[in-house]
Amino acid sequence: MANILGFFKESYEEVTQKVTWPTWSQLQNHAVVVLIASVIIALLILGMDKASSNVLELLYGTK
Numbered sequence: 001m002a003n004i005l006g007f008f009k010e011s012y013e014e015v016t017q018k019v020t021w022p023t024w025s026q027l028q029n030h031a032v033v034v035l036i037a038s039v040i041i042a043l044l045i046l047g048m049d050k051a052s053s054n055v056l057e058l059l060y061g062t063k
Helices: 002-018 024-060
Strands: none
Touching: none
């Protein structure tokens, strides 16, 4: 039991004293980058899906 309590005590100490947390503006900037990257990836997947759908419609002659 002492090991578990020691683990939590050391974890709390590390999180509160040793971790360097990002600033609010850094978090906002990173969130914008993630949002833009997600939209770009979604558009690429949409384009690949439409292209493959068109190719398969040409091959099978269905619409």
